Amino acid sequence: MQEEKVILVNENGKKIGLMPKMEAHEKAVLHRAFSVFIFNDKNQLLLQQRALDKYHSPGLWTNTCCSHQR
Template sequence: MVRRIVELVDARGRTLGECPVEEAHLPPGRLHRAFSIMLFDDQDRVLLQRRALSKSRFPGLWANTCCSHPAAGEDVAESARKRLDEEMGLHVDSLRELGTFVYQALDGQGAAEHEFDHVLVGELDASARTAPDREEIEELAWVPYLELVEDAAARPERYAPWVPGVIELIDQARATA
């Protein structure tokens, strides 16, 4: 088993060191770099994933298209493209970073998240074939973006705790476009 290492950061995203991913997710969580990707199609739908029931953190909840942690010093966008390929069998040429936010959450099962999250967006043809890693993903769904926004606000318990921050950055980018 490969032991994954995450990059510890301060609240401004400056590197402080490294630690094993498992250690970073022990309550209350150590602040570390992460990324969240949201892919849109040409009908303003987003590709969501429901996290596998076997996941160690927030299993069975709906989340953005893909999320993970870059290796220390690794380019976030490059790491994100690699993770899309590994987790979903998707090749996306261009991802655009919208910004970052920090969140902290306990999952009620003994794990925590405390992440400096980079939000990236990209485009994908809805007919693109996916090959989801079943250890990571329970199911996928294309959902109209506005429906996601409304449902996440009305039923937050269905969604991973970082989804509101992802939505907020997307909405901010759209307001200034």
């Protein structure tokens, strides 16, 4: 399976290259990503707690869906 890569961007959002996802996260390099926020009719936000064994932000309360553009 091919290693997942993320789109690197500058401060203006302009694409400047690609990098393996893990490397970009380890080096905190700016890259494109998206999140989905789910609200109910009472304007309450659905959150979930990340698993404690996640490499990135373990145990953090966060949105329920996020990923990277391809």
